[in-house]
Amino acid sequence: MGLLEGLFGGDHSRGRGKKEHGGAVEAADMATDAAIPPLSRIAASVVHRCARIAGVPVDQLLRRFHAEEQACRPLEYARSVVEYCSYVALRVETKRQDHLGDREFHSLTYDMMLAWEAPDEETDAVFQTAFSILRDDADDDDGGSIFYSSPTQMAIQIDGRRTVGPEAFAKIAPACPAMAHPITVRNLFDALTNSTGGRLHFLIYHKYLKSLDQVLSSAKRISDGHKAPALQLSDIEVILDIYGAATTKPVLQHIGTSTWPGRLTLTNHALYFEPIGVDFSYGEAVMYDLARDLKQSVKRESTGPWGAHLFDKAVVYKSSSTSEPVFFEFPQFNGHTRRDYWFAVIKEVLHAHKFIRKYRLADFQKAEALSVATLGILRYRTVKEGFHILPAHFKTTLAFNLAEKLPKGDKILEALYGKLKQHCSRFRGSEDFGQSSSDELTLADPFPLSAYTMVRMGLLTLKEEDNPEERDFMVGDVQIGGTCSVQMALDRSVDYSGRVEAARATLDQIKVEDIDTNVAVLKELLFPLIELGKWLLVLVEWEDPLKSYVFLFCFLYMIYSGWIWFMLPGCLLGCTLLMLWHKHCGNGQLIGVFEVTTPPRRRTVEQLLALQEAISQLEAHVQAGNIFLLKLRSLMLAAFPQSTNIVAVALVVAAAAFALLPMRSIVLLILLEAYTRQMPVRKKSSEKLVRRLREWWLRIPAAPVQLLRPQDTRRWRSRLRSR
Template structure:
């Protein structure tokens, strides 16, 4: 509880205490700090109090984050946690209401579900006796993005959900403290490998940062599969490329093979199954393919149980690819490019922190990787557009001059001259910028924050998340209707296409002239439609009718769920029957492919005049067809084609049509196929030379 002389109306004691601590960190008097704050007109007391807490917190965080060791400082952990509590309860009324709510929550906990202390982890047991108040997602999202190393505005809500996965949607201090300690550990490890300790001997370009290494121990290598070849080695991911170093016989690493991620090489990356000699046995691999590789490259991440290691590497490689796609789209250079890569770098380090510290691997709409999330969310391009505008706009933000801090004068200006994610990496020793790009030490401040309002990135994110709820609901319906067994899926497909199948049967019935009266009526109706020029209105009328039908269903349905689509499932086959059916289907497919090859080879022989008499006939026919298409209108050609196909089985034409088809078939059988020579693949290259050629 704050001391009485800390009182700052209308702030709560906790908020007043935070303001005093912020003023002390900034090196100015509280009155001076508050005097420089300019609230918006018409602010309510609660909004005014929150804006004061935000302003003072950002000023203090601007100063605190200049230290290299702030993530390992327990006092910094307590300060930022108190900032979030103060923002959530900035005035006395809100503070009292939240305290009452927290006490009622603790007293009303139900111990029926795993109430024994033996069911809890050490962290959960400590939370049970922790007397500090918890933090809401709104407070976390408002304060923490001011420190780019700790969170980003795009993924801050997902990060909060990951941290509070087992605490009911409220953040406890012990969880928050553990997160910052793990993050500091991950950042220190990244600095060590970038500084040369345990780092691979790679030729890195300027500004290239090592993000992660797998297979550093020769006893636990990664396996690379290319075709039927397999080779163990070490995989390194940087902000620009993937490096694979094969292990030699003496357990040393050979020259690295580089897979560029920064250029537009039409790269694709997927989760795949792999195994020895190309067999798809283990679902633990990542497939990489680009225009610079002759065939797909598979990186297998051996794991005794599960495939979380593969999923982690798949996500971080995708993040680097999406970051460079974002850079190319907006043609970023210099500081803008460094900032985009820094956002991806810090996101990957936080992703690794959540994985190692909390054993959680957020995916899809819950991922903590900014560019991956923007690519997955509906209208995510609007989020990236807002992010680019924010990077471009170096307008007014929070700044404390060196003279202000040292002399405690009344000169607290607002500016934002430099991207903070890049500066965070510079401050931590992970990134080196050009001399002209390095800012003055006291010219750095917060970018992704805004007092008393919502940034463009946050607004775009909120709209996108609103659409994502509909996508999740639609995806849930997909999981419900997916059925196994090929016979059942075929039965469902037939039922869905039943109207089209029936229409096709009716048209075939009319074209067979089994009922001449109906066939004549249909033919005369079609000719009348063509004569009046109505044929071009068939498709618009179909679209109009479909629209009227859907609107009528919407009007009469009143938003009710449609009835289930009923399908009669075929009898289940035994395993032997399924294998025989599969063999028969493969044989039929092979026969169809052979027939297609024969057709193409016969066309080749006609084009190359291997059978001169037939070539002359085909050339004459094509000459007549070209003249018809050149001089007759398209409508007349369409009528002739339909009449020829429809009246082929007409009683007056049936005999002549059958005779013509027979003569064409006999002529086609007399045409020889072009010869084919099958060559053995001359694969005499060594696997290692194939690697180096990449």
């Protein structure tokens, strides 16, 4: 068992006390519990255990369920019974502060998931058969050795329990807010089953809850003042994480060219940085408020000594309250997981406060939103520390980050806000299930809210009117036999995200790093437009006079008759018909491969020379643009009076033309002049006119420019203010 303790971490042997005399105790409990048709044996056992926890007889519990819920098919009925009884028991269990550290609670909730997955005899038989086949395969694999088998097979050999699927986990786990949240429960399941083939085993589930209990206990100790930094925190602030507490592993803060080591503390309202002094003591903390609307942004960034972008291990914070961007560097020899973790949790706090400001939440609603973010961050930290996994993008386990990233994630936040409003409109007196009669036993609150969980764990203090001991909420986040609005919005967003991921996979296939290859792909994609441009250029240059005359007369007739205004709608309609034709003829088949002939690869030195040449050309174009604007400035300020007079007359004529002539005639004259410029009859006169215009433009002087240093700029501005 030493190997198992090393793999799954902890006091697994402590929980085996009851399991070893063992499987016997659980089997005896299941044998003594009376059967409840059409429930399976494990479902009936769960119902009896839930009734004992609630302190009421089983028949009264079921009678109350029959009065509230009606199911059509046996499977739906059995599943609804398991849900109802599980939520009743979990409401009682989650009121205990130490429930996450209790192995009995782990076993109970895991059996609830098994019972929900196989609630009736028929479904249970199917799962039993599949489990027996898997266990036989595990026993036969390499003579039953646990050293050469997969993690799932090893867990089956040691523990002998069935595994849980995602649907059961998503239905039961959110009933304990510390354990999971409805928005991120599927992503949490994927993270926990990353190495077990998409099925959750009890050993991993037990390790997760035990690690989560340790993280929550650590947060509780810090909030009580043990190992807490000397910060002036408000009563509603909760410390989420600290990095740099050891002076040998500090956070490096970069502002401009200055760098300072220190300690970074994140709360649910702000970010605090405490610089380390010469005597290795912490100085006064600098606070970066994450709760106010200061146009704040957080990004991943590279940093290094003297501002050099060498190491991709930093987070840059910008806001209207800081004159310069603030870089927080998290030194790490390999990779940048530490930076990615801090980036994610800081973004979660920012998004939570953005949600609060958007819907103008206050009092308990605000506390609930911050509690959702706080528990999500602590779960995220648990997965990182216990399983060395940092779920990112659409797989993140942070609720507000996920809602911001998912397509149509705003609908998830709208549904979450609707639930918060529903909670606050359904106040009622609390009840104790252990002392309730069958008539008082309701599912008005199937599980406590996140804020109440924070209060019971000592991480949050609510106002007197929101005290969970005095009032309770009627919660509908988990519906018996149904799906809540938050879950429906999440399912729609996940469906869209699947399409986005599929589209992103196609993008990854065509991304190439060579600039020449990218240019070749671009030329092939634009080949029809390039050929059309070449054909129009041949007509404009009058290389074939007959074709040019025919095109000119057709174009003039289209403008004169007014057909020119139907060209754009006609093109759009033609594209629509082409798309529909391909849809009809393609029958949903994949697009054919687009073949591109790659140019010969160039050496690194040649690529650097080409890059230098491109930069030089870009610089020349920028200079030409500046010269053009400075000459216009000279004309506008009459620095060259004779040219200014000419430009003024030209502008007056243009204004009169636009005022007196119809737009059709103006467009006709402009196109006719541009098209006939290379016509044999006009070619010499056009070249002469262009030459004269160029010579006239070259005679215009540019407006003077004086370049000032930054200190000279400040001195010049102060001089203007004094005037």
